[in-house]
Amino acid sequence: EAGVAQSPRYKIIEKRQSVAFWCNPISGHATLYWYQQILGQGPKLLIQFQNNGVVDDSQLPKDRFSAERLKGVDSTLKIQPAKLEDSAVYLCASSPNTGELFFGEGSRLTVL
């Protein structure tokens, strides 16, 4: 079974530029999550989708971050404009009804 796919794996941008990350969850998983993991910290939830509807985006900095999940499958997370403190690994995860989360390899963002 294919795992969660993410791209790009690495991205370096300057502050105030924009960036987009893509995620394709495990087939059949209705729930998709984006987490932000800053070095030395645990993953922090940014947004949760159930099919193509948003369930929880309470911790998403909506002035600069946006996310969508079209047709209930792939998802895109965008940051515009980026700040230095956005440097982190952006992890996409999906889960079946049993509730365990399965993570992709992550997208590492460096903002200069």
Added chain:
Amino acid sequence: QKEVEQNSGPLSVPEGAIASLNCTYSDRGSQSFFWYRQYSGKSPELIMSIYSNGDKEDGRFTAQLNKASQYVSLLIRDSQPSDSATYLCAVRNTGRRALTFGSGTRLQVQP
């Protein structure tokens, strides 16, 4: 108070010893508890889940849950150098499907 607290470590144990990793959580209504392992530069990987009080064993790993004390732990028997990683405790809070993670405990197994 953090929702999920872990000692950041590093916890250093000799090869073959038992490593004990601990986690406390603040939401008394939490229902599901998970341990993830994260190697440096890699994404978190699920090791175990536990939902009811008591012990749950899977190979060299044992998860322990005490809801009255709001405490969950992970024991790793016969620790190997390949177990050296950061171990993340995750909790599913009441009414939410997403997991809340602790900051992780770094484990070092010395050969």
